[in-house]
Amino acid sequence: MPAKTKYDYKKLVRAELADMSQLLHSLTPEEWENPTLCEGWRVRHIAGHFVGGYSIPLPQVLWLLGVKYKFNFPRAAHEISTQCGEENSPATLLAEFDRWTTAKKHRGVATVGPMKEHFLDHMIHQWDITIPLGRPRQVPQERKIAALDTLVEIKGLTGMAPAGRFAAGRRLVATDVEWSWGEGPEIKGSTMDLVLALTGRKAALDRLEGPGVAGLRRDMLAKWNRGAPKPKMRPEKIVS
Known part of the structure; x- marks a missing residue:
């Protein structure tokens, strides 16, 4: 990329x-x-x-x-x-x-x-x-890749969680499109789960896999505990 x-x-x-x-x-x-x-x-x-x-x-x-x-x-x-x-x-x-x-x-x-x-x-x-x-959303493949490429650049200037900072030092791998990024402990998941998790949706964070998930969870909690606004999300089951 x-x-x-x-x-x-x-x-x-x-x-x-x-x-x-x-x-x-x-x-x-x-x-x-x-x-x-x-x-x-x-x-x-x-x-x-x-x-x-x-x-x-x-x-x-x-x-x-x-x-x-x-x-x-x-x-x-x-x-x-x-x-x-x-x-x-x-x-x-x-x-x-x-x-x-x-x-x-x-x-x-x-x-x-x-x-x-x-x-x-x-x-x-x-x-x-x-x-x-419970309505699965069909997102075009090219738009998924655009979202993932964008995700790792997000700095949170409009109130969104700084996903790019959370992604740094980790390797992200999408399981539904041909996309990967970065180096470090691996985190795997669908486009939806990667986007939602790195922008603060806990339910999606729970669905990610790989040795990098624990560190991501720790860093996000530490950021929130230092006073950053916590995303207010409901823990519903994710529908892919």
């Missing part, structure tokens, strides 16, 4: 948004109320996360982050997402999701920070929904 990957992240983001739209349109009224892997969030809150992220004008986003939330990104994301999800019906959330995510030019917090992190964020949030629902 080259030192830095070269992908059209705008195109990848739009592909993930199209898949998310298809998923949301397929949900029953009961499924909109289903818990997700994000603790305290139902499906409607993740939809609200996207709607808020793409609809709130950037100046308002900056004011909210700086003045109201004192640059506490996790708190801002949580409160804006849950409020948007609670105050709107599924029909309204769908309409607003499609309106803003298919716009020719995106706006809002979704345009702030590295686009590669938004790509991975969008992919992860679909698994946050589909795993508890």
Whole structure:
């Protein structure tokens, strides 16, 4: 793998948004109320996360982050997402999701920070929904490889766990695509489990195999115990 990957992240983001739209349109009224892997969030809150992220004008986003939330990104994301999800019906959330995510030019917090992190964020949030629902998600092979190449570069600038730091000093091997990276104690798993585990999903961490898993678990716990925000995830069984 080259030192830095070269992908059209705008195109990848739009592909993930199209898949998310298809998923949301397929949900029953009961499924909109289903818990997700994000603790305290139902499906409607993740939809609200996207709607808020793409609809709130950037100046308002900056004011909210700086003045109201004192640059506490996790708190801002949580409160804006849950409020948007609670105050709107599924029909309204769908309409607003499609309106803003298919716009020719995106706006809002979704345009702030590295686009590669938004790509991975969008992919992860679909698994946050589909795993508890027991709906296996079919991701194109080339997009899986793009996600894995991106994973090891993530620095956590948008509130995501710094997966690249956790991957350093280890050899990662995907079991569902031809991909490997790094040197050191080996960690093997599916694309989904590698991505979810290195971005803080404990349920996926438990599914990885290899001599490097114990060290990864230790380093992630140490990072969280030093005061880094802990991902709030539910321990549902992973569906591949």
